[in-house]
Each structure stands twice: as C-alpha cells, then as structure tokens.
Amino acid sequence: MSTIYFETVETPIGSMHLAITSKGIAMFEYPIEERLQTHRKMLLDKHQETDICPEKEVEEVKKQVDNYFNGTRKHFDLPLDLYGTSFQCEVWRSLQKIPFGKTMSYLELATSMNQPKSVRAVAQANGQNHIAIIVPCHRIVGSSGKLTGYSGELWRKEKLLSLERGQEMLPF
Template sequence: MTRTKAPRDGAKHMTMDSPLGPIAVSAVDEGLTYVHMGAEEIDRAWGPEGATPVLEAALEQLEAYFAGELTEFDLPLAAAGTDFQHRVWAALRAIPYGTTVSYGDIARRIGNPAAVRAVGLANGQNPIAVVVPCHRVIGSNGKLTGYAGGVWRKERLLALERGETGLFAA
C-alpha cells in the first residue's frame, strides 16, 4: 500500500519530459517543494496541476541544466524538513557543479563529523533532487551509493556534470 502525503496548502505541480524520464515539480508561493523523477503517477502531495512563476522558472532551469547550459540553480526553496535536514540540504547546495563529496565530508561541513549516518538519511530524504544536488554525494570509498531516483540516474547526472552530454542526446 502506498501512502501519500497531504498536499501543502496552495501547492501546485507541473510536469516535463527529461532525459531521465518524466519529472514533476511542485511548489507553493514561497518556493519549490519537490522535484519528482520518474513521476509516472501523480501524488496528492504535489497539489493540483497548474502553472506558477516558481514552477515555470524551475522547468526552465531544469531544461537548461539537462542541456548542459546551467550549472547552478537559482530558485526559492520551500521544502519541509527538520533543522538538521535543512543544514544538510544547504551543504549539498554548496557542492560545486561537477564535483563529488562523501557523506563524511558533509558531516564535517555542518560541524558534526560523527553524524555520517544521519547525513546519509537526510540526503536520502531530500525532496528537491537535482536542484539540491544530493547526486553529488558518494561513498567514502569513491563508489556510488543509493539514490532515491535510482543509481542509474545518479550516474547520468554525474556524467552530465563531467561534460558527457552525449548521454542525453536524443
């Protein structure tokens, strides 16, 4: 049985086709709340379909990112989460395009080097994938670790950021 979250007041969503499959983006007036990869089914938490300035900007920036033309997103964010999760997500946004770091690196960056597992959980619960680049976090051994959108998507996002845009050609 799949549980759906209650929609946030005022949330709306829009969808787009991407090189990684369908993507849905959700937002409230204050900012982006979700980026859903592999969004074949609509979730109540996304709110009804409808355009907003935040959603239109998000789709435009995602298209530019996938075209290799955008390296840093500039969108207001309004993801629900704990203070700890927001600290982790802020650290993720500071990872430069085309680079990777480990969970331990993020734990040290937020001033809690013993919180490696908690960082991993917060990373996995990031609701704004790609825009908040959780795909740039890898294991301390250099191996790709789990990714909510599937490890194959993580591999393709990292390849794109290395300049291997041919993977995204039609």
C-alpha cells in the same frame, strides 16, 4: 491554508514531478510511486491543492532544468520551500554548496557541516531529499568514490554525474 500546484516536467532522464507553493519548489521528484505518495501526502497535509498554474514560476523551473541538461547551468537559482527537520534542511542547504561536477562522501559532507560524527544522520537526511537535481544529493558518493544508493536509481545518478563532468551530453 496556502496552496500547492503539481505538474510533471519532462527531462532526458525521465519525467519529474514538480510541486510549487507560494514560497518556492517543495518537490522535484522522480516517478517512484512510494516516494511520490509519501511526499505528496506530507505536502497536502500543509497545503491545499490548486489547479491554477503559477506559469511564471513553472516556466522558470523548466528553463533552468533545460539549461542544466544542456550543460549551460551549473547552479540553480530557484526559491525552495524546504520541509523537514532543521537538521535535514541544514543538510540540504549544504548539498547545494557542492560545486557542479564535484562529489563528496557522507563523511566529507558531515565534516563540512562541522558534524563529523553525524555521518549516518547526514546520509539519512540525504536520502529524504525531495527536491532532486536542484538540491544535488546525486553528488554524494561512497568514501571509496563508488556510486552508492540513490532514490532516483543509480543509472540516473551516473547520468547526472557524467553530464556534470562533461563526459556525456543528454539529448533534450
């Protein structure tokens, strides 16, 4: 059984819970207890927890996250260990193609995946993303352009989008 390491990473929008396997980041989640417990349990069903820190990998995550919040990183270059259905993974990879500072509706994302009739499934997969910010589900908005549900709470989504649009710099 492969191992998984858990650590808390501080950001300007609160603590994030990081999980790393030998393949990459498996979780970067907000401190919302129900989601954390669910994702942690799924990960521990597949991996054995270790207290041996993969220092190089953790430091690279912290560096890239710091750079993102400082406005000097527009795209993350980190290995990911996605777990979910093949459709969910396809949605999450598609989210990574949305440019920094841009947004899309669920319909636009589904259409970009050549699955325009799968809007609800795309929305559900978006809601199951457990690698927040790095897999930028916050870039999805309602078809009217309004902010819609976000598992990390709407105020965080608003902060992230403002940061990406250059309207706000978040102190670190």
